[in-house]
Amino acid sequence: MAEGPDPPREHKDHALRWLVEHLRNPSPRVFGVPCPEQVQALSPVIPLLETRTAVVDGLVRGVSDGSIWSLEFEMGTPDHGRLIEHHVAVARAYPAARVESVIFWGRQHGPVRRLRCGRATLEAHQVFLADMDGEAELSRLQSTARAGAMLGDGDILILATLPLMRHSARVWDVLEEAAPLAAALPADVERGVVTAMGALAYGALRVGERPRLLEVLGRMPAGQELFEALREEGRAQGRREGQAQGRREGQAQGRREGHREGELRRARQAVLEAFEARFDLVPDAVRGAVSAATDLGLLSAWHRAVVRAPDAAAAGNTITDPR
Numbered sequence: 001m002a003e004g005p006d007p008p009r010e011h012k013d014h015a016l017r018w019l020v021e022h023l024r025n026p027s028p029r030v031f032g033v034p035c036p037e038q039v040q041a042l043s044p045v046i047p048l049l050e051t052r053t054a055v056v057d058g059l060v061r062g063v064s065d066g067s068i069w070s071l072e073f074e075m076g077t078p079d080h081g082r083l084i085e086h087h088v089a090v091a092r093a094y095p096a097a098r099v100e101s102v103i104f105w106g107r108q109h110g111p112v113r114r115l116r117c118g119r120a121t122l123e124a125h126q127v128f129l130a131d132m133d134g135e136a137e138l139s140r141l142q143s144t145a146r147a148g149a150m151l152g153d154g155d156i157l158i159l160a161t162l163p164l165m166r167h168s169a170r171v172w173d174v175l176e177e178a179a180p181l182a183a184a185l186p187a188d189v190e191r192g193v194v195t196a197m198g199a200l201a202y203g204a205l206r207v208g209e210r211p212r213l214l215e216v217l218g219r220m221p222a223g224q225e226l227f228e229a230l231r232e233e234g235r236a237q238g239r240r241e242g243q244a245q246g247r248r249e250g251q252a253q254g255r256r257e258g259h260r261e262g263e264l265r266r267a268r269q270a271v272l273e274a275f276e277a278r279f280d281l282v283p284d285a286v287r288g289a290v291s292a293a294t295d296l297g298l299l300s301a302w303h304r305a306v307v308r309a310p311d312a313a314a315a316g317n318t319i320t321d322p323r
Contacts, residue, residue: 006018008065011166018160018192018195018196019073019157019160019161019196024037027073028069028102028125028127030153030154030157030158031104031127031157032127033102033127034125035062035067035069035102035125036062036063036064036065036067037064037180038062038063038064038178038189039060039061039062039063039069040060041058041059041060041094042059042060042061042063042068043056043059043236044056044058044059046059046086046089046090046093047089047093048085048089050150054085056070056071056086057068057071057072058071058072059071059090061097064174065096065098065101065125066098066318067097067098067099068090068094068097068098068099068100069099069100069101069102070086070087070090070099070100070101070102071102071104072086072101072102072103072104073103073104073110074103074104074105074106074107074108075105075106075107075164075200075203075204078105078108080115080116080117080122081117081118081120083101083103083122083124084115084117084120084121084122086101086129087099087101087122087124088252098104100125101122101124101125102126102127103115103124103125103126103127104126104127104129104132104161105127105128105129105206105260106129106130106164106200106203107130107164107204108128108130109130109131112126114234120307129164129165129168130165130166130307132166133165134162134163134164134165134166134167134174135166135168135169136157136166137162137165138162138167138177138178141155141158141159141178141181143179145180145181145184147254149183151185156189156193157196158192158194159178159181159182159193159275160196160197160200161176161196161197161200162178162197163204164199164200164201164204169210170209170212171201171204171213172209172212172213172215172216174201175197175198175201175213175216175217176216176219178197179194179216179220182194182197182222183222184275186223190222191222191225193222194217194220194223194226195223195225195226195266198213198217198223198226198230199226199230201213201275202230208291210230214230214231214280217230226316231316234315250298250307263296264293264294264296264299266298267296267299267303268290268291268293270299270303271290271299271302271303271306271319272286272287272290274303274306275306275312278306278307278309278312278315279311279312279315281312283312283316283320285316285320286315286316286319286320289319289320290302302318305318305319306318306319
C-alpha cells in the first residue's frame with residue numbers, strides 16, 4: 001500500500017477504540033501474541049509526571065496471571081521514543097505486575113527486533129500487519145461465510161484490519177470485497193468493522209487516492225457516518241492548506257513590497273542629499289515631489305539631473321515641472 005499522511009486523529013482513535021474493545025476476547029492471541037486468552041480492559045491514561053499523562057492505544061490485564069499488556073497501533077511513521085516512553089510509564093504505574101508491550105505495525109515491515117531511541121531500547125511483541133497475507137485471510141473468511149458459519153471474534157478482528165495487510169488489489173477494492181462479510185454481522189458490529197477498515201485504509205492512502213475510498217464508503221450504509229466525517233475532514237484540510245498557502249503568498253508579497261519600499265526610500269534620499277550637497281537648501285516643493293515619487297526610474301533620472309544642473313532653479317524645475 002502507498003504510504004500517506006495519517007488518518008485524522010479522531011477517526012483513528014474511533015477505529016482503535018473499537019479494535020481494542022474487541023481485543024478483550026479473544027485477545028491479541030488471534031495475531032499470534034502469547035498473552036492470556038481472557039483479558040480485562042484498563043484505563044489507557046497513564047501518569048508520566050505531576051502534570052503530564054500518556055495515553056496508550058489500549059491497556060488490558062490478563063485474567064489468569066494479572067499481567068499487563070499495553071497495545072499500540074502504529075499506522076504512520078514509527079515513533080520509537082513515544083513507544084518506549086509509554087512502556088516505561090505503564091511499568092511504573094503497575095510495578096507489581098509483569099508488563100508487556102504489543103505493537104501492531106500498519107506500514108512497518110518486519111523484523112524490527114528491538115526499538116531504540118538514544119540509549120533506550122524496548123523489546124516488544126510485534127505484529128506486522130503489512131506482512132500478513134490479506135488475500136489469503138479474505139479468502140478464508142469468505143469460505144467460512146459461504147459454508148454458512150458465523151465469523152468468530154478472531155475472524156472479525158482479522159476482517160477489521162484487512163486493509164493494512166498485504167494485497168495485490170488496491171485498498172478500496174479490498175474494502176468493497178470485504179463489505180458483504182461485514183454486512184452479515186449484527187448492525188453495531190458491522191458499523192464498528194466498517195469504521196475500523198475505513199479509517200485504517202484512509203491512513204494508508206495518499207491524499208490523491210482518498211476520493212476513491214470515499215466513493216466506496218459512500219455506497220456502504222454502515223460507512224455513511226465515517227464517509228461524512230472523512231469528507232468534512234478533507235474539506236477542512238483543504239481549507240487549512242489554502243489558508244497556509246495564502247499566508248505564504250502574502251508573506252512573499254510583503255517581502256517584495258518591503259524590498260521595493262526600501263529601494264524607493266534610498267532613491268529619494270539620494271536625490272535629496274545630492275540637491276542639498278550642491279545647492280545647500282532643498283525647497284519644499286522639491287522635497288514634496290521627491291517624497292511622493294514611486295517610480296525608481298524617474299528618481300534615478302532626477303538624481304542625474306541634480307548632479308548635472310547648472311543651478312538650483314534648473315534642478316528644481318526638472319523635478320517640480322518635468323515638462
